[in-house]
Amino acid sequence: MFWKFKRRFRIGMLRSGFYYCCVVICLILVMNLLALKLNFETIEGENYIDAGGTTLPSERKLQNIDVHYPFFNDLNPNMFVSRQGLRHTYENRLRKLLEIMETNLDNSAAKIVTEKTLPYEAYFPERLLYCDDVMNITDMTYMASGWTKAVFKGTFKGRQVAVKTVDVNGQDVTTCRDAGRSETDCYVKAAKKIVKEIVVLQALANDNVLKVLGFCLPRDADDNLYVAMVTELGESVDLIKLLQMSWEDRLRICLDITKIVAMMSETPYGSMSMNDFRRQQFVLVDGVLKLSDVDDSGFDDSHCASPRDCDVKFSSTNFSQRSRCIRGRCIEYNEKKNIYNAGRHFVTFLLPHGAPHTLRPIISEILDGYKNLTMTSKRLLVVMKRLTRLYESGWYLNRTSPAKYTSSYKMVDNTDMPGFHDYRCRMSVSMATCTWSAYDVREAEDVCSADDECKAFVVAPYKTWTGRTVVHFKNGVGSLAHNPNTTLYVKPGL
Known part of the structure; x- marks a missing residue:
């Protein structure tokens, strides 16, 4: 009897111990989930990098900038965890750049950081141009300016690039100065928007997103360098x-x-x-x-x-x-x-x-x-x-007939009329000539036949982004020139 009781007691203890272990594990999981939820609830709304441009001194301190890079809390738990890691990476990038810029531009900074000591490779492995490269950009030409930024066009190693920098005479900086803030404070406030663009454009790297080639941050308050972002040149x-x-x-x-x-x-x-x-x-x-x-x-x-x-x-x-x-x-x-x-x-x-x-x-x-x-x-x-x-x-083109098409136009190989018999027409890709793209020669003939002014057309060796052929329509025939890459088609009856 005693051994049976002892055995029941031992089994009961094992079961109760297992039960309590499960309860403790569940409590730990719940606490972690609550902590995670609390963390993400503080990251909401717009990116607090002052995108609007009118923050007052009482609303923002230069040495204590609250940097949030908010990310959408997806309903998919797996996606949520993935985005948590990405958010952490780019928050670090954004915060690191802002810390470097503010520390270097603040006159009260005790320690000046040089560009060579900054861990850029760890945070921005895509960066191709540094401050020395930015300073070596030549043929700088003003292009445009907005509320905060000024854009210049320049040349670096034979390649045309765009340089975005703070417009010190822009509305953003001027409004800030009128509010009584210091030159450095106003410059940093405007420069934060460029810093944000550096990080966001690199984060969204895509064929339809402007490519960032590099950037520059000042090394100290007396440095002649300026906050700048270098990108591929666009119009x-x-x-x-x-x-x-x-x-x-x-x-x-x-x-x-x-x-x-x-x-x-x-x-x-x-x-x-x-x-x-x-x-x-x-x-x-x-x-x-x-x-x-x-x-x-x-x-x-x-x-x-x-x-x-x-x-x-x-x-x-x-x-x-x-x-x-x-x-x-x-x-x-x-x-x-x-x-x-x-x-x-x-x-x-x-x-x-x-x-x-x-x-x-x-x-x-x-x-x-x-x-x-x-x-x-x-x-x-x-x-x-x-x-x-x-x-x-x-x-x-709605070509329902499978019969082979027979052209009535006269074809002249290796022939062109460069600069002669050009005329303007609707929907042309050129302002000075009548230039279209055609699916094939048959479509080009149909276009020419429907235009009383057209007398001939030249098929060029160029293709458009859809793979269509570039065709130059002419209002006359004459001044023929040899060109091994073009073919002339003359309208019937000429």
């Missing part, structure tokens, strides 16, 4: 220039902006908001549209207590749509704003004008997706790519 997105483009090039712009909106809707760091979505935030690099200005952006969806807090409103057009409120956040809020603004500033006036007639139904579908937010950015990208494939493949 401004001008409305008149956009409207003068061929439909093919405007299709490329619309495809690129759709890619950018889709990228911003689901970056590795969360849903990206563009608080000042304008054409001025983008540049063209070799015909490719790229996001270039991100100092007024963030990575967090709006907070909500009820569904009505998630209304996406556009006061300028009296249009609004409600996004979903899930766990205190407006899901798809940023995405809807970006889609609507991208349509308003780019797609709705670039895509329809001059489009092939057979492609207009799918274009109407895309326009509806942008104007009325009937599609997500992913769906818009799928449809936009389908439109591009239909154009590239020549499907829009």
Whole structure:
């Protein structure tokens, strides 16, 4: 009896011990989850790098800047953990640059840090240019300026680059000085936006994001160096220039902006908001549209207590749509704003004008997706790519007859008429000549036949971004020149 009781007692102790161990482990897990949640609840809203430009002295201390790089708390736990690590990496990058800049520019700093001692490689392995390289950029030419920054064009080792730096006479710095703050304080306040752009542009590295080549931070308060970011050179997105483009090039712009909106809707760091979505935030690099200005952006969806807090409103057009409120956040809020603004500033006036007639139904579908937010950015990208494939493949020509085409034009190999018999025409890719892209020679003949002024055309050896052939239309025939790379086609009857 005694042994039976002892055995029961020992089994009971084992069971109770196992039970208590499980309880302790569960408590530890709960405490960790609560700590994690508390940590992420403090990282919300916009990036507190003063993107607006009017912070008062009482609201920000030079030596105690609260640097947050907010990331969207995804509902997917695996994605949440992944973004936690990415957020930590880029928070460190941003904080490190700000600490270096503030320490070096603060006159009270006891220790001056030289560029060679800074652990840039650990934080910015992509950096190609350093301060000495920036100072060696030649042929610096002023390009443009905004509220905070001035942009210059220069040459480095035979390559043209853009240099962004603080505009000391800009509105941001001037307003700060008028508020009674010191020169250094105002400079640092404006320079923080450039520092933010350095980190964000590198974090979003993408074919449609401006590439950062390097940057420079001053080594001390008396240093002649200045805060500067060096990027690949792009040209401004001008409305008149956009409207003068061929439909093919405007299709490329619309495809690129759709890619950018889709990228911003689901970056590795969360849903990206563009608080000042304008054409001025983008540049063209070799015909490719790229996001270039991100100092007024963030990575967090709006907070909500009820569904009505998630209304996406556009006061300028009296249009609004409600996004979903899930766990205190407006899901798809940023995405809807970006889609609507991208349509308003780019797609709705670039895509329809001059489009092939057979492609207009799918274009109407895309326009509806942008104007009325009937599609997500992913769906818009799928449809936009389908439109591009239909154009590239020549499907829009609606050639139902399988019979072999017989040309009535006279073909003259290795012949050109450079500089002669050029004329201007609608939808030309050139202001001085009538130059189009054609799917094939048959389409070029159809275009020439429909134009009474056209008498011949020259097929050039160049291809457009969709692989189409460049064709120069002529209003006469004469002054022939030998060119082994071109072919002349003369209209019947000439």
